[in-house]
Amino acid sequence: MNNLRQKVRSKKLSSRVDLTAMVSVSFLLIIFFMVVGELSKPKVMDLSIPSCTEEHPFAGCSHSDENRTITILLDDNNKIIIYSGLIYAPIETPKQVQYGKNGIRKELFERNKKVLQYSAALGRPERGVTAIIKPSKNSNYGNLVDILDEIRITNINSYSIVDYYTSEEKKLLAAK
Template sequence: MQNLPQKIRSKKLSTKVDLTAMVSVSFLLIIFFMVTIELAKPKVLDYYLPNCIDEQYRSVCNISNENRIMTVLLDDNNKVITYTGLLYVPIDTPKTTKYGKNGIRKVLFERNKKVLEYSTALGKPGRGITVIIKPSKNSNYGNLIDILDEMAIAKIEAYAIIPEFTPEETKLLASN
């Protein structure tokens, strides 16, 4: 018998695939999307307007915190108009100011200081002003960013951006 060359057989490799890394990546992706969805939800401030808007109902209307409300109207040419309270009986009359350290920032700091002192006297310390920002159609996006920067610098925690104007505010913007 002759020695015949034997057939060389290839070694069979295991067909198992290790999916441990794939499971880890999928869990990381799931966690990432859950967190980003949660962070993308808008944080909403409850904003209550009084039911009495006309001047004739002022004697009947009870607004407990009107001295905490400051309204900032943004107009063209970097013009900022501020008033505190309600426009038809303001606590601080409407004033035109500008952006910057000696403008709106100074007004925000002073008003917030007064309101904090008032709140402390009432036994509710730490309740500062609520600023209502109303950009007009003539104001630009940069004005809105500037006023939001001023809110951050002045450490105003409660503010709302509302695009609607009352007829009195529209007249005020037209006259200035």
């Protein structure tokens, strides 16, 4: 009878869980999201364009050094017009050039060489040309890619792509 009164006890199993794999996975996920977060940050250059009016182009403007500026206007039919300085007071008058090593590349090399000499005389030898690329609505994507290739070939490190045209630049593009 004594046996009937004894409770039957079940054997208890160990409830220990090995968390090593879960810790490894969580560290990998943390590293993954940190890397993705760092790579997804936009990499942009701060470009401050002065707010100038066309009626009084120099009033209230804080222009960068126009001796270092070259503007490249792109239009349809592979038309390229370049000028150095400001359109209101160009250092080199606007002229039409062609693509290739004897056209735009030669002009960019020569202008960059002059600007590097100018900057070296001012005590800043590493500052070269700042190219402003202005594709018109009539130019195609291939022309923009070609100009960016020429910029890279000529080792010009500072450039921007702008879609704003002054009235004088519109007249230059309209001239045949």
